[in-house]
Amino acid sequence: MSEAAFNLDRDINIKNNVDVLGKKWHIVTKKGGGLVMAQPEPYRADFVCPSNMAGLWTNRTKLQDEITKYLMDSWDKAEAKQVQVERTETAVKEAAVREKAAQRAEKK
Secondary structure (H helix, E strand, O other), X not given: OOHHHHOOOHHHHXXXXXXXXXXXXXXXXXXXXXXXXXXXXXXXXOOOOOHHHOOOEOOHHHHHHHHHHHHHHHHHHHHHHHHXXXXXXXXXXXXXXXXHHHHHHHHO
16 A cells, blocks of 8 residues: 555545545546546445445546545544544543542542
8 A cells, every 4th residue: 555545634635535534536437438437446346436426427527526525525524523532532531620629629
């Protein structure tokens, strides 16, 4: 695997078409025609393509725009989840501090 697949920087990954799960998205031309489709790397025959970029496309640029939208949404969701986890951890720490302060007040 390339070094770019393990990079955690959002902007670099979006530029390289890498989603939060480490899948690199490619635009592949279907054999026997000029239609294109989005395909992840590593490819599995049973993969499910996100609905906004599923199917065959006639325009590479429009498909790339949809891939970029998908990548931005996936990174936004991951960052929102991280913020939620950080807030929960902070709340737990603050609750522990308040509990210790209350126990100290009771002992006095």
